[in-house]
Amino acid sequence: MKTFTKAALAVAAFGVVAGNAQAGTLQDVMAKGHVQCGISTGVPGFAFTDDAGNWQGFDPAVCQAVAAAIFGDASAVKYTTTTGKTRFTALASGEVDMLARNTTWTFSRDTDLQFEFTGVNYYDGQGFMVSKDLGVSSAKDLDGASVCIQTGTTTELNLADFFRSNGMSYEAVPIETNDEARTNYTAGRCDIYTTDASGLAATRSTLDDPSAHVIMPEIISKEPLGPLVRHGDHQWGDVVRWVLNALITAEELGVTQANVDEMAAGTNNPEINRMLGAEGDLGAMTGLPKDFGHQAIKAVGNYGEIFERFIGPSTPIGLERGLNALWTQGGILYSPPFR
Amino acid sequence: MSEQQYAPGTHPDLKPPIGQSGLLFWFRKNLFSSPFNTLLTLTTLYVLYLVIPAATNWAFFDAVFVADSREHCRELGQGACWAFIDNRIEQFTYGFYPVDERWRVVLCFALFVLAMLPILWDKTPARRQMLWFSLAFPFIGYWLLVGGYGLEPVETTRFGGFMLTMVIGITGIACSMPIGIALALGRQSDMPIIRWLSTCFIEFIRGVPLITLLFVASTMLNYFLPPGTTFDLILRVLIMVTLFSSAYIAEVVRGGLQAIPKGQGEAADALGLNYGKSMRFIILPQALKISIPGIVNTFIGLFKDTTLVVIIGLLDPLGIGRASLSDIKWAGLAAEVYIFVAFFFFICCFGMSRYSIYLENKLHTGHKR
Structure with a gap:
C-alpha cells in the first residue's frame, strides 16, 4: 500500500505543480464560498456526527474556525470523509483544501509527500491501558x-521497539x-491495549x-497531530x-467565545486588539478580513474551550491538558x- | 366373509401401522433414531436453551427503546440500546442528505418500486405502458436525487447510509446485466476482435479484487484527469462496481449459453433466423433461465460488497455507524449498529433470493423433475 501511495503521490505532485499556476487556494475557496475540509470517518471526541447529523469534534x-475567519460563517464548511488510506491523495489532488484529521506530523509526510503542517492542535503519544486488577x-x-494492537500501523512498530x-x-x-x-480487551483476550493516549482515553x-x-504514565512515541495543507501555496498555509x-x-x-464581542470593541492589550481587528489590519496581510480572529473565536471559542467541550476532563473522554496546556x-x- | 371389491387403482390408502405415525413417531425417527442423534438433539436443545432466552432478553425484554444517551440507556435497562438506532435512523437512511429535500429520496424509492413492478411481475396491469416508465426511471431517479432543473441541487458527497447502498447496489445490478450479457455473447462471438476484447476485459476485471478497483477509482483516477477537474467520487465508484459485476455476470451467462445444445442454434439457423433473432427468441431465453441462480448469486454478492466503499471514505450504513459511535454520548454500542445493519442486508438479500426461486418456478418448463 505504501509504495502505491507513493506512486500515486508522485503523479499527484506533477498535477499539483501544474495546478499551482492557477489562482491560490484562498481565492478558490472564496470563489466557491466554502472550505472543503478532509476529516476522519469517526474518532471519539475528535470527529463524530451528532444526533442532528452534523460533524462535530476537536478536528x-x-x-x-477557518471558515469563520474567511467568511464570518462557521457553517461554510463542506466535509469530505477520508480514511487513513485516502487522506493524502485527497489533499494532494485538490479534492480537499485542508486536512484536519488526526494526522501525525512526520518528516516524510512534510517533505516526501509534500504537505505543509500548519501547526499542532493536539500533542498525542502512544500509551498503554491496563486493568487495575493487574496491579502494575x-x-x-x-x-x-498480551497486547491488543492495530495491525499495519506505526503503533505496532513503536510497541516492538519499546519492548x-x-x-x-x-x-x-x-x-x-x-x-x-x-x-477483546473487555473479554480479557489481551492484558493491555495500546494506541494513542487520546484513543485510549476515549475507549x-x-x-x-x-x-x-x-493508562500507564509511559508515553512511548511522539504524535503531534495537526491540520495540513498542500505544499506550494504559502498564503493558504498561513x-x-x-x-x-x-x-x-x-x-x-x-479571550473567550463569551467575551470576544466585547473585547473586539477595543481593550488595553494591543495584541488582543491586533488579533481581533480593533487595531491595525493583520488580516489583509494574508488576504483575510480584518476581523478574522474575532470571527473564528466567536464561532468555536478559544483553544481551551474547544478542548474542554469535546475531550476535556468534564467530558466522558476526560483527557487532561498535560502537554497540551499553554506554555504558561x-x-x-x-x-x-x-504583531 | 366377502372380500370387498375395488376397481383397479381405486383402493383407498391404508392407515400406517400403529406406532408408525404421529408426533411421537416423527420425534423418534428424526431426533432420537440412534444414540448419536439423541446426543446431538440434546446438545442442540441445551445450546438453544442457553442462547435463545439470553438473546431475546437482550434484544427485546431488557432493551431500551427511548433514551437520549448511552448512560441514560444503562440506567433504564441492561439490554440492547435501540434508542441509539432510533435517534440516528434518519442518518442511517439518508446519510447527510439535506433534511428539507429528503422527500425526494422517499419519492425516488417509491417510483423505483413502481418501475420494478412491470419488470419483475408479468401480471402487472398495463404492463406495456409501465415498461416505458421503467425505461425512463433512471433519468427521473437521477434528477430527483441529484437535483437541478428546478430542484435544489444536492452534491453526491452528501449521500450516505442505506440510500447510498441502494444507489450503488441498484445501479450496479441494473447496468451490469446488459453489459454482462453483451460481454458473454462477445466472448462467444465468431469475430476475433470482439471475442478478444471481451475476453481481455473479463479476465482483467475478474483478476483484480473489487477493493483495488475502488482504490483506483478514489485515488488514481484523479491524476489522470486535468488538475482542477473533480470527477464525482460516487460516479467513479458506480462505474467500477458496474464493470466488476458485469465481468462476473458475463461468465455466469456464458455458463448458461454453453449448456444450450448446439442443435438449438442450428435449428434457429435452419428456420432462417438471423443472429439477433436466434439469440433473442431461442438461445438467450433458455440460457438466462438456467443462469438465474448464478446471476442472483452475483447480485447478492455485489449488494453486500457495496459496504467496501467505507474504506475509501464513503459513508454507507457501516460508515455512518462508525461516525455515530464516535459520538461519546453513544460510544460503545457497536453491537446494536452491526445487528441493525445486518438486519437490513438480510432483508434485501433474502428478498432477492426468494424472487429468484419464484422466477425459477415460473419458468420451470420441464427440464428438471
Missing part, C-alpha cells in the same frame, strides 16, 4: 503480557478497529467501569496556521505573537 472545529504501575512491568529496548517480550493480539480492541470512557482501568494560532493566543490572553501553565502550547 472539525479547526475547519469551522509502570509499563516496564509488562513483560510477557525490545527494555528487554521484554509480548504476545500480540492483532485487531482492526477500536471497537474490536474494546471487545476507556466506553467501558462498563472506566475507573477500573488505568491562513490555516494563523487561525489555529489565534485560537491558542486567545486562550492565553483570556506547564504545557508546550505556544503561539507566536500577533
Whole structure:
C-alpha cells in the first residue's frame, strides 16, 4: 500500500505543480464560498456526527474556525470523509483544501509527500491501558503480557521497539478497529491495549467501569497531530496556521467565545486588539478580513474551550491538558505573537 | 366373509401401522433414531436453551427503546440500546442528505418500486405502458436525487447510509446485466476482435479484487484527469462496481449459453433466423433461465460488497455507524449498529433470493423433475 501511495503521490505532485499556476487556494475557496475540509470517518471526541447529523469534534472545529475567519460563517464548511488510506491523495489532488484529521506530523509526510503542517492542535503519544486488577504501575512491568494492537500501523512498530529496548517480550493480539480492541480487551483476550493516549482515553470512557482501568504514565512515541495543507501555496498555509494560532493566543490572553464581542470593541492589550481587528489590519496581510480572529473565536471559542467541550476532563473522554496546556501553565502550547 | 371389491387403482390408502405415525413417531425417527442423534438433539436443545432466552432478553425484554444517551440507556435497562438506532435512523437512511429535500429520496424509492413492478411481475396491469416508465426511471431517479432543473441541487458527497447502498447496489445490478450479457455473447462471438476484447476485459476485471478497483477509482483516477477537474467520487465508484459485476455476470451467462445444445442454434439457423433473432427468441431465453441462480448469486454478492466503499471514505450504513459511535454520548454500542445493519442486508438479500426461486418456478418448463 505504501509504495502505491507513493506512486500515486508522485503523479499527484506533477498535477499539483501544474495546478499551482492557477489562482491560490484562498481565492478558490472564496470563489466557491466554502472550505472543503478532509476529516476522519469517526474518532471519539475528535470527529463524530451528532444526533442532528452534523460533524462535530476537536478536528472539525479547526475547519469551522477557518471558515469563520474567511467568511464570518462557521457553517461554510463542506466535509469530505477520508480514511487513513485516502487522506493524502485527497489533499494532494485538490479534492480537499485542508486536512484536519488526526494526522501525525512526520518528516516524510512534510517533505516526501509534500504537505505543509500548519501547526499542532493536539500533542498525542502512544500509551498503554491496563486493568487495575493487574496491579502494575509502570509499563516496564509488562513483560510477557498480551497486547491488543492495530495491525499495519506505526503503533505496532513503536510497541516492538519499546519492548525490545527494555528487554521484554509480548504476545500480540492483532485487531482492526477500536471497537474490536474494546471487545477483546473487555473479554480479557489481551492484558493491555495500546494506541494513542487520546484513543485510549476515549475507549476507556466506553467501558462498563472506566475507573477500573488505568493508562500507564509511559508515553512511548511522539504524535503531534495537526491540520495540513498542500505544499506550494504559502498564503493558504498561513491562513490555516494563523487561525489555529489565534485560537491558542486567545486562550492565553483570556479571550473567550463569551467575551470576544466585547473585547473586539477595543481593550488595553494591543495584541488582543491586533488579533481581533480593533487595531491595525493583520488580516489583509494574508488576504483575510480584518476581523478574522474575532470571527473564528466567536464561532468555536478559544483553544481551551474547544478542548474542554469535546475531550476535556468534564467530558466522558476526560483527557487532561498535560502537554497540551499553554506554555504558561506547564504545557508546550505556544503561539507566536500577533504583531 | 366377502372380500370387498375395488376397481383397479381405486383402493383407498391404508392407515400406517400403529406406532408408525404421529408426533411421537416423527420425534423418534428424526431426533432420537440412534444414540448419536439423541446426543446431538440434546446438545442442540441445551445450546438453544442457553442462547435463545439470553438473546431475546437482550434484544427485546431488557432493551431500551427511548433514551437520549448511552448512560441514560444503562440506567433504564441492561439490554440492547435501540434508542441509539432510533435517534440516528434518519442518518442511517439518508446519510447527510439535506433534511428539507429528503422527500425526494422517499419519492425516488417509491417510483423505483413502481418501475420494478412491470419488470419483475408479468401480471402487472398495463404492463406495456409501465415498461416505458421503467425505461425512463433512471433519468427521473437521477434528477430527483441529484437535483437541478428546478430542484435544489444536492452534491453526491452528501449521500450516505442505506440510500447510498441502494444507489450503488441498484445501479450496479441494473447496468451490469446488459453489459454482462453483451460481454458473454462477445466472448462467444465468431469475430476475433470482439471475442478478444471481451475476453481481455473479463479476465482483467475478474483478476483484480473489487477493493483495488475502488482504490483506483478514489485515488488514481484523479491524476489522470486535468488538475482542477473533480470527477464525482460516487460516479467513479458506480462505474467500477458496474464493470466488476458485469465481468462476473458475463461468465455466469456464458455458463448458461454453453449448456444450450448446439442443435438449438442450428435449428434457429435452419428456420432462417438471423443472429439477433436466434439469440433473442431461442438461445438467450433458455440460457438466462438456467443462469438465474448464478446471476442472483452475483447480485447478492455485489449488494453486500457495496459496504467496501467505507474504506475509501464513503459513508454507507457501516460508515455512518462508525461516525455515530464516535459520538461519546453513544460510544460503545457497536453491537446494536452491526445487528441493525445486518438486519437490513438480510432483508434485501433474502428478498432477492426468494424472487429468484419464484422466477425459477415460473419458468420451470420441464427440464428438471
